[in-house]
């Protein structure tokens with residue numbers, strides 16, 4: 001057991017740090033949160049810059065356009081980029097953090113070659129079409145139907161809460177190919193082109209005021225059979241891979257970003273006098289422990305993934321992903337509640353960065369599976385307790 | 390002892406509920422939420438109607454045009470206002486009734502500056518109550534011809550609560566004059582009178598928080614009964630049941646504390662009621678949001694409005710830390726081993 005980094009890894013860290021120091025000051029100003037096309041352009045330009053500098057897809061396999069490193073190296077990337085305050089993945093969240101990894105694990109060689117390099121180059125944006133109006137927590141009850149017609153599926157139904165659907169090129173789409181009551185056994189994972197005829201996107205407004213997600217209506221949209229990932233009716237298993245990446249690794253970089261915010265909170269508190277309140281100081285101290293521990297959990301899970309990969313496995317995060325997701329989402333909410341305490345009256349100013357952060361943090365215990373569902377998973381699948389329903 | 394609201398008090402509550410359902414139904418709330426100009430969130434004709442119904446004058450003597458009722462009745466009305474998310478500086482206006490002409494009738498809108506910080510509805514207010522925290526006294530600033538912001542050098546901010554426009558004021562202005570009839574020289578209503586008004590402000594704020602907590606509990610329970618996942622109402626899952634049960638417990642603890650404080654009106658009872666009601670409003674709104682899943686995160690659902698209003702109210706009329714500190718101090722100030730002044734919980 002050790003936490004040591006190799007000389008080669010430290011060399012990598014130094015190089016990355018120097019590159020960030022030179023690159024970040026040259027970035028254009030961040031676009032307005034309401035301007036999705038500009039946000040997409042900004043996020044993709046950043047991804048392109050990473051790609052050109054050799055920092056994209058560090059731990060993705062070489063045949064996916066990646067650099068074939070072990071996931072541990074990617075942690076150094078996260079540490080350094082977040083510490084330096086580099087741009088957030090933004091519109092590339094789904095592509096880089098769970099659709100891409102799913103395709104890397106479950107896709108054919110042709111699919112990997114088609115879809116993964118454009119994600120790494122910041123050319124194609126993905127969104128996630130899993131949830132439906134009547135199928136949220138109970139995802140396996142979804143009803144969007146895909147019927148075979150020649151060399152394509154014809155898809156009819158509707159999806160909801162689809163984040164950044166407005167600017168996406170592709171959608172990881174979960175559909176029913178089995179009979180209506182087939183549950184988990186009748187689902188299939190498809191890649192849908194968002195500009196296909198029959199796809200309509202209607203933006204939805206979040207409580208923070210912006211249109212972060214949307215409804216997606218599918219009216220006879222055609223998806224070529226070759227755009228199916230995994231076998232027909234084996235989509236639930238593929239989906240578990242997607243959700244494992246989403247819950248287990250997709251937020252890892254945010255942990256570092258949260259620690260950075262925490263440091264800024266402490267400084268702001270010292271400046272405005274709130275630091276004199278021992279209750280607040282200790283609260284920030286506890287959060288320091290919490291985010292420290294979450295990062296340790298990321299390191300632990302990464303070591304397990306590396307060991308699995310070395311042993312010829314696929315390195316997909318296990319059900320421990322739910323432990324991380326559960327704890328992180330609450331820690332993030334506590335962080336921004338503490339920020340409101342530091343800010344005092346200014347926490348009521350909706351234009352303050354930390355007020356926006358507080359509002360968006362409210363989604364974390366709902367999106368990617370609610371906290372109640374994570375606890376059910378931990379109780380039933382980690383601890384083996386009997387199912388309550 | 391009969392702690393329960395009397396027949397007349399229940400009738401008063403029902404009357405207020407009917408009035409608000411008719412005059413401030415959900416459509417009105419949503420209109421206010423989406424108003425282009427935030428100042429229009431306060432409807433002056435509704436304000437006058439509240440005046441006519443005695444919302445502001447309730448506690449004035451009958452000879453002064455009031456109903457001669459007490460703090461408990463005010464608390465019931467404010468609880469209903471909180472339930473319906475009625476916008477406006479209700480507390481400041483209610484307190485100023487009888488002190489400033491036109492307030493009792495609902496002609497005059499009164500907001501308050503409690504020190505550097507946020508002031509609500511400044512641009513539409515006619516009068517600003519100014520609290521001088523150091524001297525513990527209250528004064529008034531007349532805001533004629535809509536110059537409120539400039540008088541106070543306030544900066545308009547985009548309020549987190551869409552129906553409560555805010556100005557950020559960094560310093561307490563000079564020139565607040567004494568409240569009429571206060572009979573105190575040099576800047577306002579002081580001493581016991583000011584302290585009493587401040588206690589009442591904290592309690593009426595708590596009553597609004599209580600109303601909001603009750604409403605989000607109802608919303609959560611109704612959603613839990615109707616929304617189905619895994620082939621049953623989500624309310625059949627113990628995790629959901631426990632969240633709802635905790636919401637109820639919070640609401641009931643807040644309710645009895647607020648009601649009791651309206652009877653005793655002591656500093657300590659009000660401080661405790663305020664803490665519990667703030668917590669009930671904020672935590673219940675959070676749990677209600679959680680129980681609504683993705684829907685709870687939308688602008689369309691009302692739950693965020695309760696959460697944002699609860700955040701805002703919590704910051705008004707007595708900071709949490711103050712209430713906690715006075716409750717802590719009260720423990721040491723009490724002679725002998727009894728748990729609290731006027732408080733014998735196990736007697």
Ligand SMILES: Cc1cc2nc3c(=O)[nH]c(=O)nc-3n(C[C@H](O)[C@H](O)[C@H](O)COP(=O)(O)OP(=O)(O)OC[C@H]3O[C@@H](n4cnc5c(N)ncnc54)[C@H](O)[C@@H]3O)c2cc1C
Pocket residue numbers: 127128129130131133134135136137138160161162163164212213363366367368369370371372373376616618619623626627628629679680681682683684686
């Ligand atoms: C900001 C945001 C972005 C999102 N982005 C996407 C996206 O890009 N793509 C996508 O497909 N989806 C997305 N989602 C949807 C998200 O995955 C769902 O909202 C979530 O899974 C919950 O489903 P639901 O909204 O239908 O709530 P419901 O499933 O109706 O849940 C309501 C409440 O019941 C509880 N509950 C339900 N079942 C149980 C049970 N068995 N035991 C205990 N409690 C239970 C839940 O915990 C919740 O509190 C997003 C959501 C948000 C908020």
